[in-house]
Amino acid sequence: MKFYSKDTKTALEAKDLAQFIAFGPVVFQVAKVARDRGILKVIEDSGSKGITIEEIVEKTKLPHYGVRVLLESSLGIGLVIINDEKYKLTKTGYFILHDPLTKVNMDFIHDVNYKGLFHLEEAIVEEKPAGLRELGNWPTIYEGLSQLPPHIQKSWFGFDHFFSDIAFPLVLKHVYKDGIKNILDIGGNTGKWAIASAKYRDDIHVTIVDLPGQANMAKKRIEELGLSDRVSFYPVNLLDEKQKLPKGADAIWMSQFLDCFSEKEIVSILKRCAEALDDNGYVLILEAFWDNQRFETAAFCLQQTSIYFTALANGNSQMYDSRVFIKCIHDAGFEIVEQVENIGLSHTLLKCKKSPLFPKGGT
Ligand SMILES: C[S@@+](CC[C@H](N)C(=O)[O-])C[C@H]1O[C@@H](n2cnc3c(N)ncnc32)[C@H](O)[C@@H]1O
Numbered sequence: 121m122k123f124y125s126k127d128t129k130t131a132l133e134a135k136d137l138a139q140f141i142a143f144g145p146v147v148f149q150v151a152k153v154a155r156d157r158g159i160l161k162v163i164e165d166s167g168s169k170g171i172t173i174e175e176i177v178e179k180t181k182l183p184h185y186g187v188r189v190l191l192e193s194s195l196g197i198g199l200v201i202i203n204d205e206k207y208k209l210t211k212t213g214y215f216i217l218h219d220p221l222t223k224v225n226m227d228f229i230h231d232v233n234y235k236g237l238f239h240l241e242e243a244i245v246e247e248k249p250a251g252l253r254e255l256g257n258w259p260t261i262y263e264g265l266s267q268l269p270p271h272i273q274k275s276w277f278g279f280d281h282f283f284s285d286i287a288f289p290l291v292l293k294h295v296y297k298d299g300i301k302n303i304l305d306i307g308g309n310t311g312k313w314a315i316a317s318a319k320y321r322d323d324i325h326v327t328i329v330d331l332p333g334q335a336n337m338a339k340k341r342i343e344e345l346g347l348s349d350r351v352s353f354y355p356v357n358l359l360d361e362k363q364k365l366p367k368g369a370d371a372i373w374m375s376q377f378l379d380c381f382s383e384k385e386i387v388s389i390l391k392r393c394a395e396a397l398d399d400n401g402y403v404l405i406l407e408a409f410w411d412n413q414r415f416e417t418a419a420f421c422l423q424q425t426s427i428y429f430t431a432l433a434n435g436n437s438q439m440y441d442s443r444v445f446i447k448c449i450h451d452a453g454f455e456i457v458e459q460v461e462n463i464g465l466s467h468t469l470l471k472c473k474k475s476p477l478f479p480k481g482g483t
Contacts, residue, residue: 121411122411123416123419146193147193147197148226148229148230148234150190150193150194150197151194151197151199151216151226152226152230153190154190154194154199154216155216155217155226157180157182157190158179158180159176159180159182159187159190159191159194160194160199160200160209160213160216160217161217162175162176162179162180163176163200163207163208163209163213164209164213164214164217166206166207166208168208169206170202170203170204170206170207170208171206171207171208172205172206172207173187173188173191173205173207176191176207191207194213197212198210198212198213199212199213199216200213220282221282221421221465224275224278224279224282225279225421227274227275227278227279228275228276228278228279228428230275231271231272231274231275231276232255232272232275232276232279232428232432233251233427233428233431233432235251235254236249236250236251236252236253236254236255236431236432237251237427237431237432238251238254239251239253239254239431240427240430240431243430243431243435244430246435247435247436248435249261249429249430249431249432249433249434249435250431250435251431251432252264252431252432252433254432255268255272255432256268259434260359260380260433260434261276261432261433261434262331262334262380262433262434263331263333263357265331265333265334266333266334266336266337267333277310280309280376281310281312283376283408283464283465283466283467284312284313284375284376284406285312286464286465287375287406287463287464287465287467288312288313288316288375289316290463290464291406291460291463291464291467291469292316292317292320294458294460294463294469294471295371295373295404295469296317296320296321296324298402299370300324300370300371300402301323301324301325301370302324302325302327302368302369302370302371303317303324303325303326303327303369303370303371303372303373304326304327304329304354304365304366304369304371304372304373304396305317305326305327305328305329305373305374305375306329306330306358306365306372306373306374306377306389306393307329307330307374307375307376307377307380308326308328308329308330308334308335308338309330309334309338310334310337310338310341311328311337311338311339311341311342311351313326313373313375314326314328314338314342314347314350314351315341315342315345315347315351318347318350318351324350325350325351325352326350326351326352327351327352327353327354327366327369328342328351328352328353328354329354329355329356329358329365329366330355330356331355331356331357332355335353335354335355336355338351338353339353354366358389358392359381359385361388363392364392364395364396365392365393365395365396366396367395367396367397369396369397369401370400370401370402371397371401371402371403371404372393372396372397372401372402372403372404373404373406374403374404374405374406375405375406375407376406376407376408378390378405378407378445378448379407379408379429379437379438379439379440380429380433380434380437381434381436381437382434382436382437383444383447383448385436385437386445386448386452387448387451387452390403390448390449390452390453390454391452391453393452394452394453394454394474397474399473399474400473401473401474402471402472402473403454403471403472403473404469404470404471404472405449405469405470405472406463406467406468406469406470407440407445407467407468407470408422408439408465408466408467408468409422409439409440409441409442409445409468410422410423410426410439410440410441411441411442411443412442412461412466412468413466414462418465418466421466422439422466423439425439426438426439442468446470449470449472450475453474453475453478454472454473454474454475454478455472455473455474455475455477456470456471456472457471457472457473458470458471459471
C-alpha cells in the first residue's frame with residue numbers, strides 16, 4: 121500500500137518520534153495555549169529582530185513563569201528558535217498560527233475530542249462511544265449536535281464545513297451534469313449543499329434528510345435566505361431501519377454522511393436508497409478515503425479523524441479505506457458508474473446506479 125510498505129526511519133528517528141508520541145498531549149496543549157494566548161503572535165510580530173521573554177511577558181500580560189515554561193516547551197516542539205536571548209517563530213509556529221487546516225483540526229480536537237479521547241480504550245472494548253459522556257448523554261453525537269455548547273458546536277461545524285466548503289463548488293458540475301433536478305440530500309446538515317444547489321441552477325429542488333435537530337437548524341437558514349420553495353425537509357433517524365426514504369427523486373446525494381455509520385448500517389441505508397430510486401436514479405457519494413490521498417499527511421489526518429468516530433461520535437464508524445466502503449456499495453446492490461478523484465482537499469465522488477445484476481430494489 122502507498123506510503124506504508126516500508127519502515128524508513130533510523131533507530132534514532134524512531135526513538136525521537138516515540139518521545140513525541142509519549143508527550144503528545146503536552147505538545148498539543150502547549151501549542152494551543154501559545155497560540156490562543158498570543159505568545160506565537162507577538163513572536164511573529166517581532167520579525168527577524170526577535171523578542172525577549174521580558175517583552176513577551178509585557179505584551180501578553182501573562183505570568184513570567186507561565187511564559188517561560190511555554191517557551192522552553194515550544195523550543196523542544198519546534199515552534200520557536202532562540203538566538204542571543206531573543207525568540208523567533210519557526211515555519212511550524214507559522215502554520216500553527218495561520219494555516220486554516222491546522223486551526224480547524226486543532227480546535228476540533230481540543231473542543232470536541234480532547235476529554236472524550238481519555239475513554240478510547242473503553243470505546244474500543246465496548247464498541248460504544250464511551251467518550252461522548254464528556255459532552256452529553258446521547259446515543260450518538262449527531263443526536264446532540266444541535267444542543268452542544270456554542271464553542272463546541274462552532275468547532276464541530278468549523279471542522280465539518282472546512283472540507284465540504286472547499287469541495288462543494290468544485291463538485292456541483294459533476295453532480296448536476298446528467299440533468300438531475302430533484303435530489304435528496306441525506307445528512308443535509310445546515311443546508312450548505314441545498315443552498316449551493318439552489319444558487320447553481322434555478323430548476324433544482326433539494327430535499328434535506330437529517331435528524332430533526334439538524335433539519336430544524338437548516339430550515340431556519342433556508343427561510344432566512346428566501347429559498348423555502350426550492351428546499352424541502354424530511355426529518356428522520358436513519359439508524360432506525362424501519363424508516364424509509366421518500367420516493368420520486370432523480371438522485372440521492374450523501375456528502376461526508378456514510379462515514380457516520382458502520383459497514384452494516386451503510387448497507388442498510390444504501391438499500392433504502394435503492395428502494396426510493398427508480399432504475400435510472402443515481403446515488404452520489406462524496407467521501408474522503410485515507411487510502412486515496414496524494415499526501416501522507418492527508419491520509420494521517422483522516423486516519424486520526426476515525427478515532428473521533430470511535431471514541432465520541434458513535435463507536436462504530438470511521439473515515440474508510442475505499443476498498444471497505446466500495447464493498448458496502450456492491451453489497452447494497454449498486455455499481456459505481458463514475459469515480460472522480462482529488463476533489464478539494466481530499467474527496468472522491470462516487471456516482472452509483474443500481475446494478476443490473478442485482479434483484480430489483482437492491483434488496
Ligand atoms: C458529518 S455531517 C455531514 C454534513 C454535510 N453533508 C457535509 O458534507 O458537510 C453528517 C450529517 O449526518 C447527519 N446524521 C447523522 N446520523 C444520522 C441519522 N442517524 N439519521 C439522519 N441523519 C444523520 C448529521 O446530523 C449530520 O448533519
